[in-house]
Amino acid sequence: MKHGGATAERTAGGGFLARLGIRGKLNLLLLPPLAAVVLVSVPFVLTQASSAVAATQSATVAQHTQQLGGLVWQLQRERLLTGAYVATPSMAADQMLQQQKVVNAAVENVRSSLGSDAPDELAAALTRVGSLNELRQNAERRGVALDSVARTYHAVIGAVIDSLRLVPQLTSDAEGTRELTALEALLRANEENSLRGMALIVTAVSPEAGRSILDDATQQAPIFTDRFVQQADDEEDRDQSALVVNVEQSEAGRRINDLAAQVDNPRDSAGTTQYVADVLSASESQAGQRKLVQERVTGEIAEAATGRADAGTRLAWIVGIGAAALFLLVAFLAVAVARSIAQPLRRLTTAATSVADLAGTELVRVTDTEEAEEQIPRLATIDVVSSDELGKLAAAFNRVQTTAAELVERQALTRRNTSLMFANVAKRTQNLVGRQLALIDEVERNEQDTRLLASLYRLDHLSTRLRRNADNLLVVSGTRDDTRIAGPIELSTALRSALAEIEDYQRVKLGVVADILLSSALGADLVLVFAELLENATSFSPPGSMVEVDTMLLADGSCLVNVVDHGIGMTAEKLAEENKRLLERERLELAPTSVLGLFVVGRLARRHDLGVELLATPTTGGVTARLTIPPSLFSHRTGLLPKTEPVAAIPAAPAPAPKPRPAEAVVVTTVSTSDDARPAELPAPAIPALLGHGNGFRWFNQLEPVWPDAEPAEPPAPEPEPESRGGLR
Structure with a gap:
């Protein structure tokens, strides 16, 4: 994609804003x-x-209210005990006198907790509690009327409740006003219910004096209870209302109602004494329940009000400080930015022009991908609407984008052509190697000279390794070749196929191999991965050491393949660098050319979501390559097959004419130092595409060689030329 010529600057027009500088525009904006x-x-x-x-x-x-609620409850209890004592000649005064001491102590506690901050009305109400001393003395001598006891205590308790000034609360806290109104109704409802119990005692002894008190308390109690219930407007308030209603309908409440229904029944002195005792017991039980509900409601209201106060204070501070900080910060930034924009913009214009001139000589570095080339992005042209520094920068940036678009387009074409070239070279090499292997196979079938046959085997093996290099080049090009293996293969077959493509295959020792069947999509690529890992292990370990291969099934269903060598190993930093390359995508032309094997293994691992990690071999040094195959890429067969013998070695000495061997098994000679070592049978790889000509497995299905008594002299071999391998290191 190419942009047109230089962007035309529209210097005319623009109005008032176009004539303003950077500072003026910022001020106008802020x-x-x-x-x-x-x-x-x-x-x-x-x-x-x-x-x-x-x-x-x-x-x-x-x-x-929370502090005075306990005092009110103690006064109500003292009233009941005083009434019961006066109404019952046989009752002792100990309990009444003890309750009077409790009330006096509660008054002193309230005074000390409030201190000098107590409102005048509250202090006066506490003083009025002290005026009960004369009544107490008369009551102790049973020289006071029961109705006078009821009315006097009711007046004192009412004064204490009034001193709280719960209603009305002329504040802006509407929620608090509603809650305090409900709390005041609850306090008065509890007082009227307590007074009702006292009125039952008075009425039982003196019906004429107690009837008016009883009727008034019976009428007022439900009124205040309904007022409390009506104030509930959320779930928490409804729970509180339910508690109050439950107290009204409790066993103690029903006993009070039953006793109220029996108050007018005629009874003798003993009956009156028993009736007073029943009223006292039921009233105290209900009063205890009401006290618990009152304390809970009062505590929740106080906690909610404190939370609202804290939240309001916190929000006011946050908003106030935030607004002030924002104002100061914006004012400071407006001045600083206005001073600093003009000159940097001029420098940026010059820099953007320089980048546009130099961008034609730079390559676009992109993340490696195996997908088809994406569409070249089309960069939008920036319109120049003013003649200030920003307008000049826009014009320069348009030049940068034009050049960048040309670079991206050209580089994409170069990458595509390079990949096609690699793919063509790889496929041509594969075809040539295939023809070469077919010719070698034909010569092997017709050759009877064991020395020449051994040389042909070596040539066959070198050709197989050359085919692996062609496969690597095909992977580098990003082309997938799904024709090498026609169907699923066993893991052991994939490992032995990989051994056929490396030089020192006789140094590889197969351990326990999981009897699993690899998927068709994975088989060919996994052979190539195994070949690169085994080539690396044998190339960087001593000639006399063995490379160990074993597999295991993990708890998550994956299959783990370990390739362990005991060679020179790598430093921790180098291992971390190589493992990073295995995980991250990178372009081969941007990576070191000596890591072709690493590039191939990493790309194939990412293609099939395999896990590859290089670790230091414990105790002996060297490198351990761990390959994890996800369970979705294989299926289970029968279990584990022990494969403990080393892989076969090519005979290095000429032998007499071989004799035919059975078709169902192949013969592989094991590494041994004895002269009479005999061949050991090993299953042939069951790879459909590898059973034909030119696929590197001729030595598996040739005739068994016969070892001569002595080897003829062999001319020294020429020094081999350095060979560039595809190893990981």
């Missing part, structure tokens, strides 16, 4: 938002601060 921030944040902060103060006041009132 002033309205800053003004909006100030106009919005200041009222918001003030509102949140006011809400926080109101919530704090609600929390303070709820805490005072």
Whole structure:
């Protein structure tokens, strides 16, 4: 893709904004938002601060109520005990006197906790509690009327509740006002229910004096209870209302109702005493339940109000500080940026022009991919709408994009042509090697000279290795060749196929090989991966050492193949570098040319999602290559087949004319130092495409050689020329 000529600058027009410099445009852009921030944040902060103060006041009132709730409950209990004592001549005064001491202690605790911060009305209410001393003395002598006891205590308790000033609370905390209104209704409902128990005692002794008190308490109690229930507007409030209703409908509540229904029944002195005891027991039981509910509700209201106060204060500080910081930061940046933009823009314009001039000589570095070439991106031209520094930069950047687009297009074409060239060379080499192997195979079948036959075997093996190099080149080109193997193959067959493509195959020792069947898509590529790993292991380990290959099935179903050598090994830094190359995609022309094998293994591993890792061999040095095959790429057969013998070696000495061998088994000679070593049978690779001519397995199905008593003299072989291998190191 190519852009057109140089972008035409539209210097005419542009209006007022086009004539402004960078500083003027920044000021024009920033002033309205800053003004909006100030106009919005200041009222918001003030509102949140006011809400926080109101919530704090609600929390303070709820805490005072929580402190006085226990005092109110103790006063109610003292009233019941006093009434029962006066109404029952046989009752001892110990319990009543003890309760009076508890009330006095509660008053002192409230005074000490509130200190000098206690409101005047609350202090007056506490003082009024002290006025009960005269009534207490008369009650101890049973010289006071029961209705007077009920009314006096009711007045003192009402004064304590009124001193809290729960309703109305003229604050901006609407939620707090609602909660405190409900709390005030709950306190009065509890007082009326407690007064009802006292009224039953009064009525039982003096029906005329107690009837009015009983009727009034019976009417007022449900009114205040309904008021509390009606204030519930969320799930938490409804739970609180349910608790209050449950107390009303509890066993103690039903006993109170039953006793109220029996209050007018005629009874003698003993019956009256028993009735008073029953009322006292039921009233105390219900009062205890109401106390628990009241403490829970009061605590939740205080906690909620404190949370609202903290949240409002925190939000006010955050918004206030944030708005101030934003205002100062934007003002500072406006000045600093306005001063710093013009000159850098001029420098950027010059730099962009230089990049456009030099970009034609640079290659585009892209991430390696095996997919088809993506469409060349089309870069959008930047319109020049002003004559300031930004306009000049846009014009220069258009030149950069034009050149960059040409570079990308040219480089993509180069990569495509290079890949096609590699693929053509690889396929031609494969064809030539195949023809060469076919000719060698034909000569082997007709040759009877064992020395010449051994040389032909070596030539056959070298040709097979040459075919592997062609396969590597095909992988480098990014072309997939799915025609080498027609169907699934066993893992042992893939390993032996790989041995046929390396030089020192006789130094490889197969251990336990999992009896699994590899998928068709994986077989050919896995043979190539094994060949590269085995070539690397044999090339960088001492000639007398063995390369060990074993497999195991992992708990997740994967198959792990270990290729262990005991050679020179690599440093930890080098291992980390090579493992990184195995995982990451890279272009071969950007990687060192000595790592062709690593490039091939890495690309094939990424193609099939194989896990490849190089580790240091423990104790003996060397490198251990670990290849993990996912369970989706193979199927299980019968189990594990032990393969402990070393792989066969090509006979190095001439032998008499071979004799035919059975067709169903192949003969492979094992590495041995004895003169009478006999061949050992080894299953032939069951690879359909490798059973024909020119595929590197002639020595598996040739006649068995016969070893002579002495080897004839053999002229010294010429020094081999250095060979460039595809090893990993």
